[in-house]
Amino acid sequence: MIKKPNSLWSVKLDWYSQAAIFCLVLIILTGTCSNWIATSKPLYIKNNQNVYFPAFNNKKSYEFTTEQLGKKTYNVENMDWVKLDQTKKVFAPIPYDPGRSDMAFANYKSPYTSFSEAERPFQFVHWLGTNLKGEDLLSGIIHGTSVSLKIGFFSIFIALLIGIFLGTIAGYYQNDTWKVPLFSFILMLMTIIPGVYLADLFSFFAIERFDWKNTGILIGKIFIYIGTLTFILLFSHLTGKLIHKMFRFNKRVYLPIDTLVSRMIEIFSSIPKLMLIVALAAILDRSVTNVIIIIGISSWAGIARLIRGETLKLRNQDFITSAKALGLTNFKIIRRHLLPNISGPIMVSFVFGVSAAILIESGLSFLNIGVPENVITWGQLLADGKNNFNAWWLIVFPGFAIFITVLCLNILGEKFKSLLDPVNRGIN
């Protein structure tokens, strides 16, 4: 295989970028495996010749046989796995659930003192201490990793989808490429309000039919709105074309896509991000999905602006012109020639966006806004430390977790940015 010269993947990275990538891989692994790293359920249990793997499934109750009690059904919710006799058990590395109080270690036990206080196996140490209710901090941090990463990645994914779509069409089509018949244009303008009206009705009937009352109501509504509006606009475009052909009325106008998108970007970047997020959070229910959507739809403007600029730079270059001359469709040019060439800036904005989203999410949950209280996050753990200033571990460790994650992402983003800079690449 021929190695592409000056490609992003062929560059040798510095030691600190390598360290950042290593740390990030570790953090992502911790986040994805949090349910098996920190859980009170044993990973493996052998009782009466039967083998179970409680940590890997969601079974509500188990039937175990012990010498004293005989055969008995145990409920997972409130059972003490440690006291189960006559069984072979292998516990998770951190055998505590987040947010589950351990009365023997209640009232702010620091990381070191807790070691000698209760007689337990070496594995059952609270490595990073506990809070007032005796909840294990390390377990909380590990589970917080998964929440933070989930919110960070998915919200920026949404922002990237919107940003790439609007940015490329604005940069590529500009105001002078997409010519539509005058009738289509007028019909499109006229059918926007009826489209919203129909989308509202459709979303009502869809919610009624599929019983979306609790889960995904916002996502469902957004999809139905987008789908209906697209359909209506397409319909009016086609109708306009038909009228155009029937009456041979040769007037055509350009769709001012760039002006529209630029105005939208300006409006969205004029609204202070945190203010928009707090206002939306006050209106919507508290859930992780809603936080993802809120952060996603409030941070697309910067990405769209960047991508529009990059597309504008490439738009009049020779390879696009020759692709046009070959007779490729606009969609194919964007997909095959434009997007691969702006993948670098997209990656940079993705990395920085994830770090910003993690910061916003932890700031919000520090203020107890947005993420529900029963979901444990880094910001929430840090806010817990404010109740007792003696418990330094409650402030330092969650804060450090956020700091390391954001630092690694920023280092990686800076590295990508400098690699994309032609001046630096020339030297390498």
Next chain:
Amino acid sequence: MSFIVKRLLWSIPTILAIVIVGFVLLVYTPGDPVKTVLNLSDQEDPLKPVSPHIEKQKKEWEDKLGLNLPIFYFTIQSSVLPDTLYKITDKKEKETIRSLCLSTGQTNMVMDLRRGIKEFKLTWAGEVKNLTPLEKDSLSKEMAEISHNIQLLTYETNKIKIHEYIENLTILTHSNFFSRSHGIMVGMEKEINLRSRPGLEVFAPTIRFNAKSRFHQWLLGDGKYSKGIIRGDFGISYVSKEPIRNHIYKNLFWSVLFSGLGILLAYLISIPVGILSAGINNTIVEKLITVLLFALYAIPVFFMGTLLQTYLANDQYLHVFEPTGIKPVRGFDPDANLIERWIVQLRYMILPIVCFTYASIAFLSRLTKTSMLETFNHPYMMTAKAKGLPYWKILLKHSFRNALIPLITVFANVFPVLVGGSVIIESIFTIPGMGTEMFSSYFSDNIPMIIGIFTLTGIFTVAGFLISDILYVIVDPRIRK
């Protein structure tokens, strides 16, 4: 000049769009504003009908908040919905009627059902009042059942369940004591039949144009209760029941003071640091500074704030500064003069200002450095060197002046922070600014306050962009075309 005028004109639709976004957020908030204002619970006890005094207050607040007006200048809604739907202020009730009308297509029957439920509640409460204590005792189980059923029926949208509850109520009220309410229920059971699916008439719209609307009141005022955003009136706070603008002007001072000082300090510190690190580029000292600033930039502000509060404003460790507030709780020493008061107050102000400053320092000095390094490649720098100018003079006069442009562009982003303050920093240090107001409004469901601050900061951001664009033109004449 024409550039500035064009820019000014373009900012008007942007501001209008921000105002509309704020209005949409305000209108689509769940919950009944009147109930939030009057502190009424969401779950009504059917045995205690709302007193006429509260009914009167409700009407008054509906007028004040403009809730009995249609939302926009025109209304477009399904023809099966009742024309006067907008007059119902209780959002839950409105949602129930809308949902029932759309899923059955029988407007009159739905309205009959709502009327019947209301009438039943009143009649039944009257009949319960007339019972003797002994009878009440013997009927307590049935009464609890009826109360439970009527509560469930009130906001039910499932057709089958509605019929089920009506049937239950008919059976439960079948006794001599509740004869009149039983009559109402029997009537409802006979007349109301919601078991049909709607036809295509659901999709037929009715369009009406309204002379008076909530949007008009919100934007331009109605001459009676509100002056409109255009004259700086953002509505009435649900909590204190005062106009929001009184709160905002009180809080604006502290927000502007803290963030203004923070931003000023950030510029004052970061520009010399940036020039210095550009001047000694690729030395060990410069690399150390860069690493330090990079690390500073990644520290979340709430972490920094809590750390400072814990270790520098706490009896357990060091008590150099004060952890919260802006002045002593008991007030100043009466004998102290102005300078002594300022010194006392400084202990409260330093930590928040540090929090406002450190991230901006990291960002701004990096920006200064990189944009100065970019100028090094230009020929005029070579000329300056060839002329034999001293190094510091080249840096300051030739490089820094050309590196100013990005710093000015960034200034636009500073403006909203100046006005809105920082929600996180202000609530950590309990500074009575806009951020704290936003934070407390979130928890007290004070939506008009949130939307007011949101709109105001949005308008100021547009102003910031405008100012930075104008500065841009002044600094760089090449843009003027």
